[in-house]
Amino acid sequence: MDLFHFQEEAPGSVFWHAKGWTLFQALENYIRRRQQDAGFVEVNSPQMMDREMWVTTGHIPTYSDMMFLTAKREGDERVYAIKPMNCPGHVQIFKNGLKSYRDLPLKIAEFGKVHRFEPSGALHGLLRVRAFTQDDAHIFITESQIAEETLKVNNQILSIYSDFGFTDVRIKFSDRPDKRIGDDAVWDKAEAALMAALQASGRPWTLNKGEGAFYGPKLEYVLRDAIGREWQCGTVQVDLNLPGRLGAFYIDENSNKVTPVMLHRAMFGSMERFTGILIEHYAGHLPLWLSPLQAVVATITLDADDYAREVIAAARQLGLRVEGDLRNEKINYKVREHSLAKVPALLVVGKKEAAERLVSIRRLGQEKQEVMPLDEALAALADEAVPPDVRRAKAA
Ligand SMILES: [Zn+2]
Structure with a gap:
């Protein structure tokens, strides 16, 4: 880690x-x-x-x-x-x-x-x-x-x-x-x-x-x-x-x-x-608010690079700790590497996601991927990243 x-x-x-x-x-x-x-x-x-x-x-x-x-x-x-x-x-x-x-x-x-x-x-x-x-x-x-x-x-x-x-x-x-x-x-x-x-x-x-x-x-x-x-x-x-x-x-x-x-x-x-x-x-699976790296934006193809950079910037704007993986590697290789590093969320973007402003989210320890509109996906992650005491104070 x-x-x-x-x-x-x-x-x-x-x-x-x-x-x-x-x-x-x-x-x-x-x-x-x-x-x-x-x-x-x-x-x-x-x-x-x-x-x-x-x-x-x-x-x-x-x-x-x-x-x-x-x-x-x-x-x-x-x-x-x-x-x-x-x-x-x-x-x-x-x-x-x-x-x-x-x-x-x-x-x-x-x-x-x-x-x-x-x-x-x-x-x-x-x-x-x-x-x-x-x-x-x-x-x-x-x-x-x-x-x-x-x-x-x-x-x-x-x-x-x-x-x-x-x-x-x-x-x-x-x-x-x-x-x-x-x-x-x-x-x-x-x-x-x-x-x-x-x-x-x-x-x-x-x-x-x-x-x-x-x-x-x-x-x-x-x-x-x-x-x-x-x-x-x-x-x-x-x-x-x-x-x-x-x-x-x-x-x-x-x-x-x-x-x-x-x-x-x-x-x-x-x-x-x-x-x-x-x-x-937590066996390394830290809750999102504690994870030092909360999400990685990983590209499937080179022509999704610009969109990936946009996703990273939007996520950081919401206070999320995010990095990009824009290497010219197979997506399965990237997924395995970030799973081993216990990154809680992987935002996978390719040509289709870029064209339709979507992200494909893959959560640590889960096989399935969920395709969501970008804004919705980031808002959900940002909400999950709120520390428990801050959440209580907001609710009160
Ligand atoms: Zn003392």
């Missing part, structure tokens, strides 16, 4: 090709629209920060095996860490400027590229990489908002999965691990709030004992795909530790400084991994 490749010099890092990156961006834009609807603002934070920041957060003692660090160099004695998480950066954005209880909930999102030193034996295509992009967000709230905001995140995560045909979703509740920061009293509070949200959601769940993050308990979402395989994707984590460690506060109704609670939230989890799961789930 010419989506991506890996090579030895960059273990666990994806070289996205143009088509793969188009798919990646379609997914990113989908999440961007969904989280804007839910009141998130999008930010961008530094790729590297001083190692000392990660000592303060507690990452260095508990998580340093997973981190990439720079070497000291002359003129700058500091060691920098390439971020394995976006959380500390988002807390810095929260801290910049005085915050009031009226600013909460404050929802900060980032398509954050993170690096983690996964052992090379664990690397597995797009499904386990070292460099990946989280559809990450941090929600700064008061203690009394934990249950309500967790439930909102939970509902949006489930709605997003159903847009990709994942309706069989299990939720795992992971409580305190042995290796952790923070007092037990704080953990008690965080776990109780998460449990309340979980029960209010009405979904079946299981306890994942001791599997929480080192800074707080979490909910994890496990999808079952078309052929019954399970994939863990999104998470929501309550964090009563990190904002305090990094000195974040807001001013409450009584003018007191209060440490906010932070929810960590990812819906796809890793964009790279979710892309891999989708390719498996």
Whole structure:
């Protein structure tokens, strides 16, 4: 499908090709629209920060095996860490400027590229990489908002999965691990709030004992795909530790400084991994709105070339991602090639189609061809290419 490749010099890092990156961006834009609807603002934070920041957060003692660090160099004695998480950066954005209880909930999102030193034996295509992009967000709230905001995140995560045909979703509740920061009293509070949200959601769940993050308990979402395989994707984590460690506060109704609670939230989890799961789930037959190349206009004879160019231009005018195949090859050869490349729609044009302004449509995986007027065919494809959330918004 010419989506991506890996090579030895960059273990666990994806070289996205143009088509793969188009798919990646379609997914990113989908999440961007969904989280804007839910009141998130999008930010961008530094790729590297001083190692000392990660000592303060507690990452260095508990998580340093997973981190990439720079070497000291002359003129700058500091060691920098390439971020394995976006959380500390988002807390810095929260801290910049005085915050009031009226600013909460404050929802900060980032398509954050993170690096983690996964052992090379664990690397597995797009499904386990070292460099990946989280559809990450941090929600700064008061203690009394934990249950309500967790439930909102939970509902949006489930709605997003159903847009990709994942309706069989299990939720795992992971409580305190042995290796952790923070007092037990704080953990008690965080776990109780998460449990309340979980029960209010009405979904079946299981306890994942001791599997929480080192800074707080979490909910994890496990999808079952078309052929019954399970994939863990999104998470929501309550964090009563990190904002305090990094000195974040807001001013409450009584003018007191209060440490906010932070929810960590990812819906796809890793964009790279979710892309891999989708390719498996759809067995390469991506729905039209996600297909990097939605249609190919293929000519039967050379004298249909001008008409083919016209069809391509008209399709692009409607926002469709279309290419032409005007090579001097047999049409069966072209059909086979584009089917192998999983192109969802093939628009075949010859002398007759050109004369009568028709196209012969052949859909991936189907034997039959349907001859239709050009405008009608393109309008139907353009309609099918509308993302599910945009379609819902139009209908509302
Ligand atoms: Zn986080």
